Amino acid sequence: MGIRTSKQVEVDDFLEVFGEENKRRHVSRADFKIIRQISNQTGNSKLFQVESLKDQQQYFMKQLSKFEIYDQREIERVHRELSICSLLMNTKYVVNLHYAFQDLNYLYLIHDYKNGPNLTQLLKNMKVNRVQIEEAHAQFIFSYLLLGLEYLHKNNIVVLGLRPENILFDDEGYPCISGFQHAIIENQRNNNRQYDFIQSQEDDDIINDDLITPYLAPEVLLKQKPSYEADFYSLGMILYEIITGERAFYNNLNGATLKKEEERQELIKFILQQKTQILKAELREELDPTSADLVNKLILKKPENRTGFYGIEDIKKHGWLKNFPWQKIQDRFIKKYSLKKQNSALAQKTTNQNVSDLLSQQNQDIINTIQFQEKFERFYYSSDDPNDFYYKSRIEHEKIIKK
Structure with a gap:
């Protein structure tokens, strides 16, 4: 094995931190198999239909590029989205959030999968x-x-x-x-x-x-x-x-x-x-x-x-x-309306390997810094983890609502 540069050491340290954090929370990108990419997404995010390798349940996975949202207001908005979604637990009226995690380049949000059209x-x-x-x-x-x-x-x-x-x-x-x-x-x-x-x-x-x-x-x-x-x-x-x-x-x-x-x-x-x-x-x-x-x-x-x-x-x-x-x-006892499934032209097939964007070395060097990664420090969530920061926030919010 060759001698690692200081930059390689820094990147390896990041990956180790992400790996340990995801392991502690029992969820990571490796736990989901991509079925297809939903093509009508724009901006800094992509949406995928995925299957959990643990329970074979299907979910939506929203993938956000850290580099594309490297702007203080955008970062605050992403954290606010996570914070608000984490307040909504097992309700039939919204697309519930189950997990949030990250790796070196991306943020991930795992939501309920809905198989009807929008x-x-x-x-x-x-x-x-x-x-x-x-x-x-x-x-x-x-x-x-x-x-x-x-x-x-x-x-x-x-x-x-x-x-x-x-x-x-x-x-x-x-x-x-x-x-x-x-x-x-x-x-x-x-x-x-x-x-x-x-x-x-x-x-x-x-x-x-x-x-x-x-x-x-x-x-x-x-x-x-x-x-x-x-x-x-x-x-x-x-x-x-x-x-x-x-x-x-x-x-x-x-x-x-x-x-x-x-x-x-x-x-x-x-x-x-x-x-x-x-x-x-x-x-x-x-x-x-x-x-x-x-x-x-x-x-x-x-x-x-x-x-x-x-x-x-x-x-x-x-x-x-x-x-x-x-x-x-x-109570969901009213007549149900049969809806046609999403037209195949609105979605495109993809593979597990076809989810990463190619970044220039200069942009990757920006990502591989402590100053950059610290901005996403709290981007983790598990809906069933009582030790989770956002889980605790939800409990406090529920207390306020009941007053």
Whole structure:
């Protein structure tokens, strides 16, 4: 064996630390076999369907490149996502987090696997096949998502990033909420650091591109302190799309995340200035006009004017949901809707070896430093480990909620 350089010694030391930490927590990247890569991921993350080699259960594995998120605000956002996901334990309304761990180059989040489509895919497939959603199905999706928001809000969590692509259906057709990278803890919203995610590093007046979607509440763009009614606005915009079959403001957006500056500026202008309403005359004949009324009251520009501002019960009591069987859907006894499985064109096959990005030696040298790796020191989580830092945080959070 040749003489190791100081740099090689440092890298070997890192790998030993990661190995010991993952071993202590009984989970690591080696415990999961990749089945396929979900191709519609952008930015610094990739999403995989994986199988645990320990229990043969399937999961989603979100892989984040440490180098790509080497920015203080991005790192804080990743830690906040882990912190918030760790507060949600074994609930049927969200895509639960089971593990978080890391190696030298990547962070990993292991979530529930849902084998149905996401809402974007469902609506797109219906549009391609010229099929219009039944009103009862629209009520089913909306109502279960509303119960999900009720659960999250009772835990003081504001999602902010609620959008169709982050709504995944399970094998029984029930929608589950995912995507908590922009979420905040409502009782901490007076802390300015909670709002760093709104701004980019380059310019404090610029909103991050991946947060700007047609479903974003105007008060977030105005950098006001958002609360639960921001999620009701997003849900209203989602219902708008479910009912009309078109995305609000303009229907030629390519995906939920905007990258082109001109489209971005146009969308911001529409969100802040354009009055968006569904006219009863525009509704399909078979739809109850009260559905349009609910949408219109949820997507008002001023949060204090929205239905739900004084409590989620105001939404439940709206005329469109009159006599809705809330207990049955909460107990999952309501009619289940069969959904087509995800189109194979939306996913691509991959292998265990095809998950790493090639980094230049210069970039790898940056990663192989103590200063770099220390920023990810607490990125570990196990949902069943009582000694875990985030496990303990969840217990403390539950005590606060019960008071």
